[in-house]
Every structure is written in C-alpha cells, then in structure tokens.
Amino acid sequence: MNTLPASGGAVPPLGPTVVIGAGLVGASIGMALTAAGVAVQLVDLLPAHARVAATLGAGQTAPHPPEDVEVVVVAVPPDHIATTVIDALKRWPKATVTDVGSVKEGPAAEISAAAGAERYVGSHPMAGSQQAGPLTASADLFRDRTWVIALPDAQQAEHGEHANRVARLARSCGATVVVMSPGDHDRAVARVSHLPHLASILVAQGMLEGPAGYLQLAGQGLRDVTRIAGSDPHLWRQIIGGNRSAIRAELEGLRGRLDRIIDDLDDDERLTQDLEEGRAGTRRIPGKHGAAPQSFAKVTVEIPDQPGALAALFQQIGETNVEDLQIEHDQARNLGYLAIFVSPEDADAVAERMRGLGWRVS
Numbered sequence: 001m002n003t004l005p006a007s008g009g010a011v012p013p014l015g016p017t018v019v020i021g022a023g024l025v026g027a028s029i030g031m032a033l034t035a036a037g038v039a040v041q042l043v044d045l046l047p048a049h050a051r052v053a054a055t056l057g058a059g060q061t062a063p064h065p066p067e068d069v070e071v072v073v074v075a076v077p078p079d080h081i082a083t084t085v086i087d088a089l090k091r092w093p094k095a096t097v098t099d100v101g102s103v104k105e106g107p108a109a110e111i112s113a114a115a116g117a118e119r120y121v122g123s124h125p126m127a128g129s130q131q132a133g134p135l136t137a138s139a140d141l142f143r144d145r146t147w148v149i150a151l152p153d154a155q156q157a158e159h160g161e162h163a164n165r166v167a168r169l170a171r172s173c174g175a176t177v178v179v180m181s182p183g184d185h186d187r188a189v190a191r192v193s194h195l196p197h198l199a200s201i202l203v204a205q206g207m208l209e210g211p212a213g214y215l216q217l218a219g220q221g222l223r224d225v226t227r228i229a230g231s232d233p234h235l236w237r238q239i240i241g242g243n244r245s246a247i248r249a250e251l252e253g254l255r256g257r258l259d260r261i262i263d264d265l266d267d268d269e270r271l272t273q274d275l276e277e278g279r280a281g282t283r284r285i286p287g288k289h290g291a292a293p294q295s296f297a298k299v300t301v302e303i304p305d306q307p308g309a310l311a312a313l314f315q316q317i318g319e320t321n322v323e324d325l326q327i328e329h330d331q332a333r334n335l336g337y338l339a340i341f342v343s344p345e346d347a348d349a350v351a352e353r354m355r356g357l358g359w360r361v362s
Contacts, residue, residue: 014038014168015070018092020084022046022053025100025128026075027137030058032173035139039064045076053134066092071165074099078238082110089116096162098123098169102189103242104150104182121166122150122182124189125175143174150182190246195254197228197236198247204229220328296323297347299340302360303327306334313338316357317350 022044040059044050127145147170204226264270324341
C-alpha cells in the first residue's frame with residue numbers, strides 16, 4: 001500500500017529542518033520551507049553563504065537541538081554527497097536525511113553500509129538553473145516541478161516513515177512527487193538532462209572555431225541550444241562522472257543518430273524523415289506541470305530596445321494567458337523581437353490588438 005501523503009490538500013507540517021549547502025538549490029529549499037512555516041537551520045562550508053541565504057529568508061544560522069531535527073537536506077556538490085550524508089546521520093541521530101543530487105545510484109551504494117543508513121532516502125528535484133549561489137535562489141524554484149524520491153524496487157510498494165517525510169518536504173516546496181528506483185532515475189536523467197547538456201557543450205565548443213565574424217549572424221536558435229553550456233564546468237564534471245555508464249549509452253545512441261543524419265544529407269526523403277522524427281520527439285515532452293504537450297501559436301512583436309518598452313507591451317497584452325515568451329535581439333538594429341506564445345484561438349485577437357496599439361507584429 002502506498003503510504004506517501006496524498007498530493008492534494010494540506011501537507012502535514014515538518015518539524016525543525018537542517019539544509020546543508022546554501023547555494024541556489026539549498027537556499028531555494030530553505031526559502032520554500034520557511035514560507036511554508038518550517039523552522040530551517042542553514043549550514044554551509046562557507047558561513048558567509050549561509051548568512052546571505054538567511055538574510056534572503058531561507059532560514060537561520062542558529063542551530064536546532066540535534067535531537068529535535070526531523071529532516072536534514074544535503075544540497076552539496078556530487079563528489080561530497082555520500083560523506084556529507086554519512087556525517088549528517090551521525091550529527092542528527094533521529095532525523096531523516098535526504099540529498100538532492102542529480103545522481104542517485106552511486107551515493108546510495110556508498111551510504112548503504114553506514115550506521116543509520118535506514119534513515120537515508122535519496123531524492124532529486126528536477127529544477128535548477130545555470131546560475132549559482134544564494135543570490136539566485138527563489139522560493140518558487142520547485143513549484144509544480146517533479147521531485148523524485150529514489151527508492152529500491154522492493155521498498156516502493158509500501159513506503160516507510162522516512163520516505164513519507166521526504167515526500168512532505170517536496171510538497172512543502174510546491175513540488176510533485178514521483179517515486180523511482182535509483183537506477184531508473186539515473187538512466188532517465190542521463191537521457192533528459194545529462195545528454196542535452198553535453199549536446200549543448202558540443203555545439204558551444206564549435207563556436208571557438210572558425211571566423212569570429214560568423215557569430216554576428218547568431219540568432220535565438222544558437223542561444224537556446226548553448227544556454228546550458230554556460231553552467232559551472234566543475235559541478236558538471238562531478239555530475240557526469242557520477243553517471244558515466246548511463247551517459248555513455250546515451251552518447252552512443254546520439255552518435256548513431258548523428259552518423260545516420262550525415263548519411264541522409266544527400267537523400268531528401270530520408271532527411272525529411274529525420275526531421276519529422278525530431279519533431280515527433282518534441283511532441284512526447286510533457287507540457288506545463290507534467291500535462292500532455294500542447295501546441296501554441298506564436299505572435300512576434302517588434303520591440304525597441306529602450307527603457308519601459310517591455311513593461312508597456314506586457315501592460316497592453318491585456319488578460320490573455322501567455323504560455324511562454326522568447327526574446328531575440330537584432331544584431332544590426334537597436335531592437336528586438338518578442339515571441340509571445342498563446343493558445344491558437346487567442347492568437348489572431350492578440351495580434352490584432354497589438355497592431356491596433358501601434359506595435360509591429362508578424
């Protein structure tokens with residue numbers, strides 16, 4: 001019987017909680033829990049980070065009595081997860097300890113022989129940013145995002161007290177809980193997170209080659225593909241190093257698809273099939289809040305690069321439900337193009353309204 005708390009309704013409040021690591025993810029967890037009424041203690045190898053996070057509303061640096069702590073969240077770089085969890089199991093003898101690292105199988109195996117390991121439950125919120133540090137944190141980082149609780153197959157039929165506490169933690173942060181085995185989790189993130197990151201790296205590496213003048217033609221497509229390549233290389237070396245086997249399998253699959261599309265370049269029929277398969281793949285990606293993917297219409301508005309222009313445009317869009325936004329900057333002129341994604345039935349009305357207000361729309 002599944003004993004995880006139901007996703008609807010009020011979440012039973014957590015007792016005193018410790019967050020170890022006051023970077024983007026740790027500080028965001030602290031902010032979300034504090035907003036939910038949880039007493040949070042912040043701990044960081046650099047005390048200044050914990051103090052900064054505390055001033056932003058992520059908790060306090062004053063310690064809780066160790067025996068009162070209900071949950072400890074380990075939000076440290078991957079290479080330090082296992083040792084930090086093992087230390088936390090000793091320091092807080094009654095607490096459930098979870099980590100929020102992006103690889104689960106290796107740390108779980110390392111922790112399994114430690115005293116108190118029955119109180120450890122690995123987890124992973126599927127949210128983050130290429131930014132780092134407490135100043136980039138947000139209490140809404142995990143809202144409506146997936147938070148994986150990594151349990152061995154044998155424990156998934158009936159979850160114990162410690163898994164329940166981690167589920168309450170995730171839901172207190174506004175997340176949706178999904179239960180997977182550590183191995184399934186690592187294979188899944190290799191495909192949906194680690195492979196895209198490496199693909200972004202490969203495209204970005206290409207920008208180091210050839211004439212610099214070519215980059216004057218760069219548009220939003222290049223920026224979209226290479227955005228995550230700007231993430232911390234030291235952190236990602238640890239993430240990739242902890243999931244080598246699953247990532248290697250994904251890279252071999254990518255190499256096969258790359259070889260195929262190279263072979264198909266001179267065959268229009270096969271090339272068209274490759275492009276169609278790519279588009280079909282995007283349609284399998286879930287939409288907002290995990291719902292079925294939807295198709296939206298794009299209304300593109302030319303916007304001058306001057307103070308107040310964007311605020312004025314948003315004010316004039318009206319009450320239309322905007323699903324997404326993208327801005328592309330013109331390299332030659334002092335303006336940009338704002339792509340507004342709306343439901344297909346709203347697109348014509350939005351375009352007509354903006355034209356009527358004097359905006360150039362395409």
